[in-house]
Each structure stands twice: as C-alpha cells, then as structure tokens.
Amino acid sequence: MPPILHYGFRPFFFLAALHAGLAIPLWLGAYFGGFDVGGPFGGMHWHAHEMLFGYLSAVIAGFILTAIPNWTGRLPLSGWPLAFLVGLWLAGRAACLASPDPWLAMAVDLAFPATLAFAIWREVTAGKNWKNAPVAVMITLFGVANAADHLANAGLVDHDLGQRLALAVSGMLIALIGGRIVPSFTRNWLVKEGSTALPAPFGQPDKAALAATAAAMLGWVVMPHNALVGAFMFAAGALLAVRLFRWRGLSTVREPILLVLHLGYGWLAASFALLGLAIMLPDAVPHSSALHALTAGAVGTMTLAVMTRASLGHTGRAIVADRFVVAMYGIVSAGATLRVAAPFAGDWYAHVLTCGGALWAGAFLLFAIRYAPILWGRRA
Numbered sequence: 091m092p093p094i095l096h097y098g099f100r101p102f103f104f105l106a107a108l109h110a111g112l113a114i115p116l117w118l119g120a121y122f123g124g125f126d127v128g129g130p131f132g133g134m135h136w137h138a139h140e141m142l143f144g145y146l147s148a149v150i151a152g153f154i155l156t157a158i159p160n161w162t163g164r165l166p167l168s169g170w171p172l173a174f175l176v177g178l179w180l181a182g183r184a185a186c187l188a189s190p191d192p193w194l195a196m197a198v199d200l201a202f203p204a205t206l207a208f209a210i211w212r213e214v215t216a217g218k219n220w221k222n223a224p225v226a227v228m229i230t231l232f233g234v235a236n237a238a239d240h241l242a243n244a245g246l247v248d249h250d251l252g253q254r255l256a257l258a259v260s261g262m263l264i265a266l267i268g269g270r271i272v273p274s275f276t277r278n279w280l281v282k283e284g285s286t287a288l289p290a291p292f293g294q295p296d297k298a299a300l301a302a303t304a305a306a307m308l309g310w311v312v313m314p315h316n317a318l319v320g321a322f323m324f325a326a327g328a329l330l331a332v333r334l335f336r337w338r339g340l341s342t343v344r345e346p347i348l349l350v351l352h353l354g355y356g357w358l359a360a361s362f363a364l365l366g367l368a369i370m371l372p373d374a375v376p377h378s379s380a381l382h383a384l385t386a387g388a389v390g391t392m393t394l395a396v397m398t399r400a401s402l403g404h405t406g407r408a409i410v411a412d413r414f415v416v417a418m419y420g421i422v423s424a425g426a427t428l429r430v431a432a433p434f435a436g437d438w439y440a441h442v443l444t445c446g447g448a449l450w451a452g453a454f455l456l457f458a459i460r461y462a463p464i465l466w467g468r469r470a
Contacts (some may be wrong), residue, residue, distance in 0.1 A: 091169045093468050098155025098167055099404060100465045101176045103397045104458060106148035109183065111455030113140050114447045122440065129185070130192035131243055141385065142256045143199070143236045144183055149393045150263070151175070151206055154229060156404060158210065162217025167209060175209070178202040196240035203233030225266070232259045254314060257384060258307035264358050264392050265303045265330065269296060271396075272351045273337045279348055280341060290336040299329035306362065320369030327363030334359055347399055347411035350419045354392030357426070361388050364430075376433035386426035386450055394422050394453060401461055406470040414460045418453045425450030 094100045117137040120127050127136050159166040167175070182199035189195040207230045213219075214226050239252030273289035280288055306326040309319035339352030361384035368380040398418065402409050411419070428446030435442040 092466070094466050095172050095176075096166075096168050096469075097404060098172060098175075099152040099397075099400055101172065102148045102152030102155070102179070103401055104462065104465045105176070105179065106145050106152065106393075107397070107454040107458040107461070109140070109148065110145045111451045111458060113137070113144065114451035118444060118447050122444070127187065129187045129189055130195045130240075131186065135243060136186065138253055139186060139239055140183070142253060142260075143203075143239065144186070146256075146260060146389060146393070147203060147206075147232065147236070148179060149397065150229065150232065151179070153267075153396060153400065154206075154210060154225070156400060158213045158217075158222075161222050162213050162219045164213060164217050171209075175202070175205060178205055192240065192244055196237070199240065200233065200237055203229075203236050207233050225263070228259045228263055232256055235259065250314070251311070254311045257381075258311050260389055261307055261358065261362070261384060262303060264355070264388060265300060268351070268355050268358070268392060269300070269333070272334075272355055275348055275351065275399075276337055276339070276342060279345060280338065285341060287338060287341065289338050295329070295336065296333055299326070299333040302326040302329050303362070306366075310365070315369060317370050320366045322366070323362050323369065324366030327359050327361070327366060330355070330359035330362060345411075346416045346419060347395075347409060350391065350395040350411075351399075353419070353423060354388060354395050357383060357387035357391050357423075379430045379433050382426065382429045386429045386446070387423075390422050390426055390450060390453075391419075394418060394457065397457065398461070401464055405464055405467075407464065414456060418456050418460075421449050421456070422453035425453060 094104070114137075116127060117133065117140075119125070120133040121137075127133055129136060131139055155167050155172075158164075179202045182202050185195040185198035189198070207226070210226045210229055214223055235252045235255035237252070238247055238255060241247045242249050242252055269292075273292075277289050302322065303326045306319065306322040309316065309322055313319050334352065334355050337352065337355075339349065339356075342348045342352060361380065364375060364380035364383045367375040368377045398411065398415050399409055425446045425448070428442050428449065432439055432443040432446060
C-alpha cells in the first residue's frame, strides 16, 4: 500500500485541510454572489454542515484512528479498510454538494460516521481499553449530530440542534483531550529545557472546569437561549481559563508548535465566555461572533495545531515548526479574529468577513501544500 494509507492521520488530515481550504472560498462566493452551491442544503446550511461534518469529522477520524493503537496496543486501521473509510467520507462530501435528493444525501453521508464509530468501538472492546470509552461515546454522538442536521434540513427537528450537538461534542473533546496533551507536552518540553516551574498536576480546578464544561454544553444543546445556561457557559469559560493558566503557557513562547496548543485552548475558554454573554446580552454580543470564536477560533486553531504536530511526530520527523508552519498558526488565528470581529464592523462587514475567511482557508491550503510530501511520502 502507498504511504498515504499506512495510518489514518495521513489521508484524513490532508483531505480535511484541502476541504477547508476550498469549501470556505466556495461558500463566500455563494454568499456574496447569490448563487446556490447545489445539493440538499442551502448555502449557509451547507457551509455549517461541511465545516462540522466534512472538515472536522475528517480531523477527528485522523486523530482517533492514529491514537487508538496507542491506547489498545493493537495494529492501526490501514490499507484497503482505511481506503474504504476514506471513500465513504468522499462520497458524503459529493452527496452533500451535488445530490438533489435529501434522503439519498443523508444515507450516503451517514455511512462514514456509522462505520467510523463501529471501527472505534470494535478496537476499544477488543483491546479492553474502557477508560477511553467516553471518547468513543462522543464520536458516536458526533455521528448522531450529523443525522440530526440532515433531519433538520427536512424540517423534522430544530434547525440548529444537530449543529449544537456537534459543537458540544467538539468543545468537550478539546477540553478532555486538549487537557491531556497540552500540559503533558508542556511538561516534557520544560523538563528538557531545565525549568523547574512545571504545569500543575491534574486536580480539583481541572475537575471543576470539565464538569462545568459538560453541564454548560448539555444545557446549551437543550436550552440554547436560557439565561441560566448562559451563566453556566460564562462560568465554564472562566474555569477553562484558570485551567489553562496553570499550564505555564507563557513559558513556551520560544516553541511555536507548543505555544499554539495553549492558544487553541485559550480560544476555547474565550468562546465559552462569549457564548454565555451572547445568551445573556444578545444586543451586546452577536451570537455569530461567539459561535465563530468556538468554530474558527478554538476548533480551527486546535485542529491545525494537532495536525501539524502529529504529522511530524508520526512520520519520524523532528517536532519543530518551520517558518511555513509558524505562518499557518498566525494566519489561522488572524482569520478567526477577523471572523469574530466581522459583526462589529458595520459597513465594513463584507470586507472583514471576506478577509477573515480568506486567511482562515489560506492557512489550511498552506498546510495541504507544505505537508503533502510528509503525508504522502514514506516515514523519515
């Protein structure tokens, strides 16, 4: 098999970046040009669906399929089974873009998350790795969210229910998995640098932050406009910020590939606070700004950080950010910042939105170009 099919991160990280880099310009063209992208969804709904269940689902698949062998001690999914899974993802993207039949598009699109969830549960049960069963549960819920988004398109459930559930799962995954890798990688690097000021170990502040995050996300899915839920969201954001502060992020400014993980987690804390404010003070904080702090900011920055780091480490290369990678980090955060700021820009809204989208998409196109030889080539 070619190297691209040796590990799950190789095809899925490449396709995710390419999809993000091309889908955003297509959506901007449709939004400002007034044309329909085709398929069962409208332009705005297609944009949201593809960013969540196209781009993000591919990143999640690449990460989980690569992490599971480390959790279970079993061989990774590779070769023809991996190629089949990639084919299901591609078929889903084609169906959501071109199929005029919403039920056909739904059936094709859901084949990928259903197969992915089956593969993950099979590995967890075969390896008896029950401590990571919550991650498998969340991947399953992400597939349920995809189905709910299709049902919303048919008018059978609340319009935003599937998207809120997907974002709740995404936020919880970042809070959980990011809470493992960010302090761990930071501690390892600081020890290597000879520093004695290390990230605080997991303790009560971490438990409080995770509990508040779960409660806030659950409340947001069920009652997205409730003021008490908004207060919980804001409190969760504050606790996530406290958690991040305990990890000594300012000590990593000389290591961009590590610093960006702290930046991504910082976006998560900020997005929760903004979502809480958008619920409690809707006239002061636009919901669109808060939502894109979570999507373009937290999800975009953290996924790019993980993709750049994991692709280097799992192909036997030094985990160091060159000037292209540093540029990606700066561009994606600049794009997210502009997207969050766009609703405040008044008459400049269209210009700020376009610049933000172009920068954000450009960061992922740069990843696809820079990392193509790494992901398609043999291990160093």
